[in-house]
Amino acid sequence: MPTRRDLLAGLGATAAAGVAGCVQIGSSGSAPAAGDADTATAVGTESEAAAADQPADATSTAVYESTIQSVVGVLNYGRNGPQGSGSGFVAGDGYVVTNQHVVAGATEVKLRFQGNEWHDAEIVGTDAYSDLAVLRADERPDSATPLSWVDTDPEPPVGTSVMAIGSPYGFSGSASTGIISGVDRVLSAPNNFTVADSVQTDAALNPGNSGGPLVTFEGEVAAVAARGGGDNIGFGVSAELSKRVVPELAETGDYAHPFMGVRLLEVSPVIAEAYDLDDVGGVLIVEVREDGPAAGTLEGSDDETVVDGVQVPTGGDVIVGIGGTDVAVQADLSNYLALETSPGDEVEFTVVRDGRESTVSFELGERPDPGL
Structure with a gap:
């Protein structure tokens, strides 16, 4: 079976000729995730001039088309109804990764797959100290195949092209592009602790992007989008830390720091x-x-x-x-x-x-x- 890298290589030449156009697929009209501090402005289009600078095997459209089916919207329901939304993506053996703050306080969680297909999800495990959570849906579309984490030996360097995919302001299927603009960042976590090894990006992250993937142009997850910090700056939980925490959350529901x-x-x-x-x-x-x-x-x-x-x-x-x-x-x-x-x-x-x-x-x- 061809890998995402193989598919990207095949899609590149075709996509390079027609990458202009809106990548926004639709709007759920749901509220941004509670506690989500992302602030930069989302970008939903890609110009032909910008695409011409991309390698033929790694255009924005090719990256988007190879990963979008695996990205989901996450709707958090509390006792009084919807109380926040965010994003997530399919990984591992089919579980969904998102941020802990996206599902905090939820009594029920629903996932929105592409094509406006909704499924109930169970919260399997959460970890406030890494701001990661793992969800499990009884059903998911066959096209929602697991995304792979990047090779972290070494980690992708500053300057690596990336795409953030998610549901900013409830607009599902939105994408923004940029680069990894910093590594080894330390962010605040509960109880005066920190989230270590965070990735910085200039790809636009807005309320609702949290929990979605920050993918390289090889279609692999470099970070889990977590928050925006201002104009042209946002942060995500690195693939290296995620690869330690997420499998434990999926297996036991907890992670010991x-x-x-x-x-x-x-x-x-x-x-x-x-x-x-x-x-x-x-x-x-x-x-x-x-x-x-x-x-x-x-x-x-x-x-x-x-x-x-x-x-x-x-x-x-x-x-x-x-x-x-x-x-x-x-x-x-x-x-x-x-x-x-x-x-x-x-x-x-x-x-x-x-x-x-x-x-x-x-x-x-x-x-x-x-x-x-």
Whole structure:
């Protein structure tokens, strides 16, 4: 059976001649997803001039036509009726991936496949810390075949062409194109935690795009669209993190994230000066939870000083490495924990304490429930 890459290669030459036109298929008229912060303006058309710059085997129309049947609208029903909508896509063995915030608080979920075909769905698992959710529908069209994740070794680099497909403002089957404009981003998550290894894009993401796929021009999912951040900037959960979380959600309904039990502050020039560090890099331990995994091993700040008019916590460890990997910014630490470790792992940390570098280790715990 031909793969999506094969189909894209075959469709490219034909699609290049006629890619102009609206990709919007219809409108459900439903409300945007509750909590969806996407803000950029959706683009529903592709000009012939822009298409001429694309490789013949990777036109926007070819990408769209090879993936659209696998993209769904997600309608969230609460006790009082519809309370939000978003997007999703078929993956794995036929389950549907979306964002946790798209289905939060739902008592019933309906999926809208292409051709205005609706099916009920069950929420199999959700994870607020990665903003991912897995749904299961008893029925789905034969044409809604699973999309594949990109090869993440290495991950797609900045500049990779991508297409966001979903239902912004309830307009199903809408597409916008752009590039991966940043990688290794860290976004906010519940309870003062973060979503690690997020992908940044300039493809338009609007309310209702959340949960839909951000696909490469080879038709593979590079990220799960999660939110917009302003003009020409949006974010998605990376394929690498999704490939760790989604199968666990599909199998068990839950995912256990590693937990250090510390509060961190990225080293800035004034912190580096206060700690007499040669380089601006690393993360400062501001606080260690008394009952947390790092208690008794890592030391938090116990005093403060003023540098250039800025109050700086002092006395805490500065983490400059984890598992043999350098830590220059907080994303380095967050991404290593998210992608390389699990609760129960014994992990080595390189720290600067009292001006001297040393190595310490402890067993990681599991993040507490987001509601705690």
